[in-house]
Amino acid sequence: MNIEMIRAAAKRAEGHARRTPLLNSPFLDERADRRVWVKAECLQHTGSFKFRGAWSALSALYPAIRAKGVIAFSSGNHAQGVALAAKKHGVSAVIVMPADSPALKLANTRAYGAEVITYDRATEDRDAIGERLSEERGLTLIKPFDEPQVIAGQGTCGLEIAVQAAEQGIENADVIVCCGGGGLTSGIALALEADAPTLRVRPAEPEGFEDVARSLTSGKIERNAQLSGNICDAIITPQPGHITFPIMQRLCGSGLVVTENEALRAMAHAWNRLKIVVEPGGAVALAAALFHADKIEGDDVIVTVSGGNVDAPMFARALETLT
Amino acid sequence: MNIEMIRAAAKRAEGHARRTPLLNSPFLDERADRRVWVKAECLQHTGSFKFRGAWSALSALYPAIRAKGVIAFSSGNHAQGVALAAKKHGVSAVIVMPADSPALKLANTRAYGAEVITYDRATEDRDAIGERLSEERGLTLIKPFDEPQVIAGQGTCGLEIAVQAAEQGIENADVIVCCGGGGLTSGIALALEADAPTLRVRPAEPEGFEDVARSLTSGKIERNAQLSGNICDAIITPQPGHITFPIMQRLCGSGLVVTENEALRAMAHAWNRLKIVVEPGGAVALAAALFHADKIEGDDVIVTVSGGNVDAPMFARALETLT
Structure with missing residues (x-):
């Protein structure tokens, strides 16, 4: 896992991502007491940065292997990213999703051309289903984050941040990244180490699910006590990855933690001031910048908005925080 | 008014707009039965394309004249565009606004650094107030659309569309523009005439306020029967401009007309599929592409989303159309 893989992923993504x-x-700057810059990955294809990693992984496969198709487990953004990347490569994708996934996410994943196979979370073993399908059909598993080519794809976001920061004269900044398993965080950290070493990456997580922040503090991989019960579902994972964690440990500053209400308020500010649609899990980095300014050191702060796939009732809840 | 003025405006805007x-x-493509491309001007500074024209006009003034300050009449997007352009030039801006303007628009215009002077629509004469202030303080009036340097600024959006269309291999397309007084429409039309002559500009307007469509049909400037009572307030003007209309007459195809409900549904689609925030007046071009496909000829359709300055209750109304 190195910077050359990220540069190669960027080359493969030209004209696609x-x-x-x-x-x-200026309104966000005033609230955060410094300049705030928002990398709007909600505007990426499929509405999240996950398309970058999916494209990178698929485009790196040997064509004869890729032609047999790919498989992924996901109820959310990774599913849509893999589905569209497969469609654009002209190969089939199987996405294994819980039967109780939101109807819109099932419909969208199918609409991007994927075959969706549902399973019962309570009685069926997801991994067993996936293994059987992979064997039967020769499908390649595209992991959501702990996979070098996926990390390389997410790192292309960091290469862009380095260029855009230079364009704006940003030198001393915290770069806050919405963090689940650490694919985006570690990818951006590697890209900035090479291209913008004065910028410092920091993961942001929802309160009660700050496995990465705790792992960075203790120096070893820590698990979350629970895996549900938070609106920031897109970035809740059991623990940091075995590939991503050592990278974060070497390159990242301490983690930032925000409440659900802060995430909702950040969504409302992004709607009002930037005219972008952000999902709760995609808003935690912006929430950290706006509501935890005392924990940030840079003259500037760059935040990723990692996704915008949110349903209307949740979005309405966010807008209600404005009043 | 010519293409060289637009190119000069683009040069002055480098690093600013x-x-x-x-x-x-793909979801929008499916609904529109052709490829749909959205030029997201809601992501421009101040949340609308108006910043382009304001920047162009202010940056073209002689410095000694500009230093005395500028004045504009507007309750909406032009006000914010002029206020921010003046602030960035380090000069003062006076914006004359109706006293009953929405509180948020008054607050935002002030927050961009402008001096807001309110007047009573029923008892006071806006133009008289403006003239007195201009004389007393030597302020330069920045008109909202019928002004060559403003049209040149809006035309920079067209230069970008020409480049972006070429990048995507778009050759035979209708370019639908949300149209009020015609500043953006005529500016884009001039830019495309020079840089992408196979693309054809068409204005889009709300039903009952289609003065430009009627003027293009009759061959002379027609007025709207009324000036209020439509949610697309940002693009309702009495009539096309004396500078903009001849340009539109020479270069534009026939006008498209959409209902309020279609504008709201287009806002919801933009939220759901593109993750951008669009105001009703900024959604009419997208509404025309999505709901009037039979009136469009191009293999592709490019639409401007001209602004995103909408309040939360109106946005909630738009999201309700999804259910």
């Missing part, structure tokens, strides 16, 4: 904009607003 | 992205989604 979007170079997302770095947005700002 | 944003190059907004051209977004798309």
Whole structure:
């Protein structure tokens, strides 16, 4: 896992992944007491950064292997990223999803061309289903984060941040990244180590699910006590990855933790001031910048908005925080 | 008014106005029965394309004249565009706004650094107030659309569309523009005439306020029967401009007209599929592409989303159309 893999992923993604904009607003600067820059990955294809990693992984496969198709487990953004990346490569994708996934996510994953196979969370073993399908059909598993080519794809976001920060004259900044398993965080950290070493990456997580923050403090991989019961579902994973954690440990500053209400308020500010749609898990980095300014050291703060796949009732809840 | 003025405006805007992205989604393509490309001007500074024209006009003034300050009449997007452009130039801006303007728009215009002067729509004469202030303080009036340097600024959006269309291999497309007085429409039309002559600009307006569509049909400037009572307030003007209309007459195809409900549904689709926030007046071009496909000829359709300054209750109304 190194910077050359990220540069190669960026080359493979040319003309396929979007170079997302770095947005700002004087109103956010005022609230955060420094300049705030928002890397709007909600504007990436499929509405989240996950398309980068999926594209990178699929485009790196040997064509004869890729032609047999790919498989992924996901109820959310990774599913859609893999489905669209497979469609654009002209190969089939099987996505194994819980039968009780939101109807819209099932429908969207199918609409991106994937075959969706549902399972009962209570009675069926997801991994067994996946293994059987992989063997029967020769499908390649695309893991969501602990996979070098996926990390390389997410790292392309970091290469763009380095260029965009230089364009804006940003030198001393915290780069806050919404963090689940650490694919995006470690990828960006590697890219910035090479191309913008004065910027410092810091993971942001929802309160009660701060496995990465705790792992960085203790120096070993810590698990979350629970895996549900938070609106930031997109970034809740059992623990940091075995590949991602050592990278984060070497390159990242301490983790930041935000409440659900802070995530909702950050969604409302992004709607009001930047005109972008953010999901709760995609808003935690912005929430950290806006509501935990005392824990940030940089003159500037760059935050990723990692996704925008949110349903209307949850979005309405976020807008209610404005009043 | 010519293409060289637009190119000069683009040069003056480098590093100041944003190059907004051209977004798309397979879901929108399916609904519109062709590829749909969205020029997301809601992501421009101040949340609308108006910043382009304001920047162009202010940056074109002689420094000694500009230093005395500028003045504008507007209750909406032009006000915010002029206020921020003035602030970034380090000069004062006076914005004359109706006393009954929405509180948020008054607050935002002030927050961008402008001096807001309110007047009573029923008893006071806006133009008289403006004239007195201009004389007393030597302020330069920045008109909202019928002004060559403003049109040149809006035209920079068209230069970007030409480049972005070429990148995507778009050749035979209708370019639908949300149209009020015609500043953006005529600016884009001039830019595309020079840089992408196979693309054809068409104005889009709300039903009952289609003065431009009627003017293009009759061949002379027609007025709207009324000036209020539609949610697309940002693009309702009495009539096309004396500078903008001849340009539109020479270069534009026939106008498209959408209902309020179609505008709301287009806002919801943009939220759901593109993750951007659109105001009703900024959604009429997308609404035309999605709901009037039979009136469009191009293999592709490019639409401007001209602004995203909408309040939460109106946005909630738009999201309700999804259910």
